Amino acid sequence: MEDTIAAISTSTMSSGGISIVRISGENAVSVADRIFQSKKNTKLTDVASHTVHYGTIESHDEIIDEVLVIVMKAPNTYTREDIVEIDCHGGILVTRKVLEALLDAGARPAEPGEFTKRAFLNGRIDLSQAEAVIDVINSQNDYALKSSVKQLSGKLSDKIKELREVLLDHVAFIEAALDDPEHISLDNYVEKLEKDVDNSVDNVSKLLKTSNNGRIMRDGIRTVILGKTNAGKSSLLNALAKEERAIVTDIEGTTRDVLEEQINLGGIMLNLIDTAGIRETDDYVESIGVEKAKKYAQDADLVIFVVDSSRELDENDHEIMKMIQNKNVIVLLNKSDMNTVVNKEEILKYMECNVLSISAKEEIGIDQLEDTVKDMFFSGNIDVNEEIYITNARHKNLLKEALTSLNLVKEGIDMGMSEDFLTIDLMTAYEKLGLIIGEEVEDDLADQIFAKFCMGK
Amino acid sequence: MPNICEEYDVVVVGAGHAGCEAALASARLGLETICFTVSCESIAMMPCNPNIGGSSKGHLVREIDALGGEMGKNIDATFIQSKMLNKSKGPAVHSLRAQADKSDYSRRMRKVMENTEHLLVRQAEVSEICVEDGKISGVKTVSGAMYKAKAVVLCTGVYLKARCIFGDTSYATGPNGLQAATHLTDSLIQNGVEIRRFKTGTPARVDKRSIDFTKMTEQFGDERVVPFSFTTDPESIQKDQISCWLTYTNEDTHKIIRENLDRSPLYGGVIHSTGPRYCPSIEDKVVKFADKDRHQVFIEPEGLYTNEMYLGGMSSSMPEDVQYAMYRTVPGLENVKIVRNAYAIEYDCISAVQLDSSLEFKKIKGLFAGGQFNGSSGYEEAAAQGIIAGINAAMYVKEEEPLILDRSESYIGVLIDDLVTKESAEPYRMMTSRAEYRLILRQDNADIRLSKYGHRVGLISDERMNGVIEKERLIAEEIERVKTVNIGTSEEVQKIVEGAGSTRLITGTTIAELVKRPELNYEMLAPIDPHRPELPWDVKEQVNINLKYEGYIDRQMRQVEHFKKLENKIIPESIDYSQIHSLRMEATQKLEKFRPRSIGQASRISGVSPADISVLLVYLEQFNYKNRQ
The missing domain is CATH 3.40.50.300 (P-loop containing nucleotide triphosphate hydrolases)
Incomplete structure (x- = not known):
């Protein structure tokens, strides 16, 4: 089912320097080996993982390019599958020929975003990280790039996880108290809850405020x-x-x-x-x-x-x-x-x-x-090294929805609703935040996300 | 030599709370049914606590009743005290609990069983199940008699290879010294059923005459008793009630327990099986809540015609001398005399992940299971599975669609879904926290939620169903009406509002809006709602709840919609998980083992991550796409 895919992963528009062709899948190594002739006469199928090899790409008895080949074996790769990267030196036309040779040797062309899709599906990256990849590709300036890289490295995930943990703790405590009122008391509990909800409201609002900067940074x-x-x-x-x-x-x-x-x-x-x-x-x-x-x-x-x-x-x-x-x-x-x-x-x-x-x-x-x-x-003192910026419209909407639910919790507290009502909105906020990092399941999510991906990454 | 051989549509093994509901459901649906029990005197016996209902369990009883079960009617006829719990909280967690006269409860159920058409109660120990080509064909008893059947429901409770233990004493008996069922386990294993061993326990019963009640707090029943069954006329059950009593353990009690932990079979290593975390023995509580200086002890009567009192909260498997010593430290129990010892009981049961959502074994067609045998604990949990297993055994014989309730429409759905998707390491107890959508799954609206299913399968009559439909109509009409009833700011209105401790109205509003104020309710506004029609109490109750919590109910309904979307994505039975390479190894194994029926169910299996679910969704899209072509 999971066949071997290949694509040129550097910009096809770039005029000079090195172009990279990337292959991922069960047969990545053997496919690459079919067109690679090592200077030392080693076979790629015999080499250790994460090693670089020098040689030529040959197709139909013709040398296409002189290349460096990097062999990376699962699971420590971007897609968690075997990956081979071929660094080509001969310019874009030659690189295309290398790709064609790979397709002849048994790979199929990758669909837009397929490498990242596999990385996500194989559990290598979570959803917000996957989405950050889109932003990296689409970033048009340094600030945006740094912000995307932050998401990619999981800073946003960390922040969301932190927020979710607080909410879940409260839900768990209330539920436990409802089930075991003898041993777990809810007396004066609401005050503590209110404080944490206020705090969460602040945190989510702060993230939302960065979303305008986020758009500006991206676009x-x-x-x-x-x-x-x-x-x-x-x-x-x-x-x-x-x-x-x-x-x-x-x-x-x-x-x-x-x-x-x-x-x-x-x-x-x-x-x-x-x-x-x-x-x-x-x-x-x-x-x-x-x-x-x-x-x-x-x-x-x-x-x-x-x-x-x-x-x-x-x-x-x-x-x-x-x-x-x-x-x-x-x-x-x-x-x-x-x-x-x-x-x-x-x-x-x-x-x-x-x-x-x-x-x-x-x-x-x-x-x-x-x-x-x-x-x-x-604001004069932007420090992109510390802040997390919301650059994604889906994230922004989910944060807004989470904020609405948190405010409903506060409203419920003000109205003196009993704790078993408060968990309804706490849980909704928890789930909305979870959707951002893919820890909750949305039925058409995968399609939505991957439709936006670019070729070759 | 040829042995006796009889033929039935459905065989039910066991006549406890699960077995009774299963047998009654099957027989009432017109199928020839035989129900085996090791003792006709122990039908619907309550070997542990003397009450029915309680937090979330009360919901189950209501739901069983709405499906056409017997438990609600039986407790309404035999209760000696009744109480609506959690009334200070929202309506979602209100729960009815009634103390039963144990022998009365058992006797009445026996009478119902023995007088139900198409049903025979048979005293005998079933020792074998007969399976042909992956299909059940009947059972054999210890004496070798063969009973052919199209479907079999196993409700063996805690009787399989049962062993009762306290201290270093242990007997190979079922509860109350009843005969254990020692043979069936081997036959199940031979037929590929995986068996495991659980334990549970019960406190001592003591002589009422040896208790000093002046040192305890009296616990009364409600002034106005609400029935469990939707068919019981509330007027018919208002009666004098018997009190329960509350006292507490103290440091002396805990000290004795701590000092003797090595003599406890659980902590001393005699018992290796797993007990219920949520119904812990007093030893467990002292160890687990080491910082608590006291625990509640409820003294509950076992019935009207006995002096035996149940020591709720103090189940134990300590040796007899320790039991005496610890009980006698509790205020009011200084001179207590024990009638029956506390004991733990170990028994064979299954992990219900071997069953599908209809409670049928995935690998043996026509074999169903319910109750403690499935790894649950509690009478109500047992009965809830029993009625579903009984209905679905009948549906199987009739070749009709099984009845599967989902998590968004019933606690029974939550219970069964949890049992078949989560490999619980301990006896499973129902709790309100297990239900995600509990504001919609209230005990007060179980009839509206579930009568249609009881009617569809044939347990609820047309007449009863029409009553529910009429009730729904009245509720909807009245809600519509009060949304249009505007009230001004006249002094009469202000008086009512302020009288209830609410703030004065500044502008006029509708009755529907005013009901939402925390201090007010539908009933209180009757004087300023002159055109209000005469309505039955249960209709008024629904109108009030639906108006008052409208916002919360709407939001919970939205959660349900999302849930239903994933629940309605059915996974084809032919799916081969090993062909989906992107799934992680653990997920592949778990999915292969559980074989969930929907994406929603798959998402609840531990070890299956959201990313795995995305993989499944993508795969299903492809699968469905190919099949459409």
């Missing part, structure tokens, strides 16, 4: 650059992207549409949306851009408002400030290299925000921008 900060025509938005984008992507000209209204760009700002991913200048316009094409800009500004996590500090604020600027009153805003007083007529105080008269002076053209002030963004989104 990046949705950022919109606004500013009237020719304020220097495109120059800013270029300065950030260090690449001439937007067209920068001195003619007003050159940026006709919305440009999206992902920019890694000191490890934080900004999903930058550069818009057309905001200006009352009769130009049809440009007016579409303006509408879009407004809409994007509404949905954004962060608005960067670029002001041309060499010109007085005009009605366009005021229009924009009205639009972004309740958003996270950084105002950039651009063109600081020229004679400035707008200063920080003037901006602060109209709205609460961070104001920085920059010169996009001269790339002055970009570092401060980076620091300000970090301050705004990670």
Whole structure:
């Protein structure tokens, strides 16, 4: 049933360096051995586990590549099955040939996420760890990666287990007391319970609060650059992207549409949306851009408002400030290299925000921008080494449900319900938390999870 | 020489609490039934505590009654004190318990058994089961007589190779010195049944005249007695009740026990079998709860026409002299005279994981089992399995679907599911904590939950069923009505609300909402609900509970929905676990051994992890997909 699977496990898009082909399954070693010729003439089926071997991959009497082969035998492997990894050096086309040779030799191509699925099914990793693998694959920046790696190493599991243990202790105690009232008394017990439930509510709330950061870390900060025509938005984008992507000209209204760009700002991913200048316009094409800009500004996590500090604020600027009153805003007083007529105080008269002076053209002030963004989104002292971040929508929903149940326990205590009622909501909270780490069974869970996996991991 | 040979549809082995329910169910369903007992005088005997019901056990009795069983009716006819326990807690844990007149209880059940059509009580020891091609064909008695049968129900209780022990004294007898059944075990083993050995115990019975009751607290019955059976008219059972008495052990008692532990067969090594953790001997309690300076002792009458009193909470297997010494340290028992010694009893039984959920042996078709033989403890647990085993033996003979109750609809379902999926290391006792959905499995709604099943198999008459349907209709209508009855904030309303210790209403609300307040209930609001119809008491009780705990009941129902989803994923009988390579070795072995009927049941087997269940789910998806194609 559990046949041998193979896939290229490094990105097929990467241009250089080493590509890895991974094989897992009962026959992984013998399949690999069929196409591997060792320099020392050893057979892979005879070698010890977790050893590296140098040689060539051959198919149809033709040498395909010079490789290093790592043989890892069950159960101490990622999938808890025999695994062979082939490090190929000849670039992506050659790597594909190696994979084809393996398929000829008896492996079948792995389905998306199949390695991790096997790791989960074989009990190698728990559910939140399996899900973290998806996040690792999909991580777009360093913070997100670190957070995913934390989940992968089981930090989230540990925290959830800790919370569950407290709840289970209480349920067990109440149940024991109901069954043996002679020896186990519930007198004054509710006070102790309430304290622990309050504590659990705090803990779950804290985890939930990280979920917004979690999303931002995984998906990046949705950022919109606004500013009237020719304020220097495109120059800013270029300065950030260090690449001439937007067209920068001195003619007003050159940026006709919305440009999206992902920019890694000191490890934080900004999903930058550069818009057309905001200006009352009769130009049809440009007016579409303006509408879009407004809409994007509404949905954004962060608005960067670029002001041309060499010109007085005009009605366009005021229009924009009205639009972004309740958003996270950084105002950039651009063109600081020229004679400035707008200063920080003037901006602060109209709205609460961070104001920085920059010169996009001269790339002055970009570092401060980076620091300000970090301050705004990670409270200045983000320490990704300690915190657990909820980056997964399923986890977030389950935490919310657990929180609802915990609050119902508190409500029950306030209403003076007897302990046998309180266990109902305690148990629900316990189960919802259990679903996060896969210690409770949800019937269609496995399918839900594995449908999201990427190829090759 | 040819021996006697008779033919029956169903043979029941044993006439204790399981055997009686099994035999009655089978006979009442029209099957020719014979029930064997080692003594006709010991039918439905209560060799241990003199009461029926109690926490969660009361639920079982109600459920047996709702299915058409006899236990509830029998105790209603023979109780001498009755009490609803846990009334300070929620309705889920309210539990009825009644003291029985033991001999009366036994005598009445004997009369019912002997006067049930299609049923014969036969005094003889069954020594062999006869199996042909994996199917039961009958039983043989010690004398060699053959009784052919299509189905056999084993309810041998604690009689198989029974041994009674106290101190270094031991007799090869059943309880109360009755004859043990010494042969059947070997026949079972020959037919591939795995046998194990459990023990249980009972306290001494003492002479009432030797007790000083002035040193004890009197325990009265309830002023208003609630019957066990849904068919008993509450008015018909209001009567004078007999009291029980409460006293306590003390440090002197514990000291004597500790000093003589080496003389206890349990601690001294004579008894190796496992006893019930939840019904411990006084020796166990002193060892286990070493920090407790006292334990309760309930002095309970054994009946109206005897002076024997039962020392509840002090079961023991200590030598006679130690028993005297320790009992006499208890206030009120200083001069106590023992009528019967406390003793432990060891017996052969099975691990019920050899049975499927219908209580039929997986490997022997037509052979069913119930009661203490299955590794349970308690009269009520026995009777609950007995009625299911009896019904399913009948269903088997009639070639109809077995009756399997699940955990979300009954304590009986919880009991049987636990027995067949968990290899309990000790006699299994029912407890409220074992039921996940106990707010729905209340003792007060057992008729609504289960009458339909009793009716389906044929134990509940159309008339009784119609009564339940009518009751449900009245409850639903009244709940709907009070949800629309708005009450204002008039002084009359405020007076009632404040009179009950609740806070004044600020705005008007409905009766249904007001009932939810902790201090109020449906009955109290009658004066401000002028159009309220006349309703029977049990309908009013249901309306109150359903309104009052609506939020909790709804949430528990949601848990049940999730449970049902996994429960309804049936595992095909042809499944070959060795072919599912992703399962861990331990899980494969356990699943192969238990062969659960659903994913839900599989998830409750210890040694099967949630990840294993995911594997099974994925496999089932593939399996079903292939089968659809």
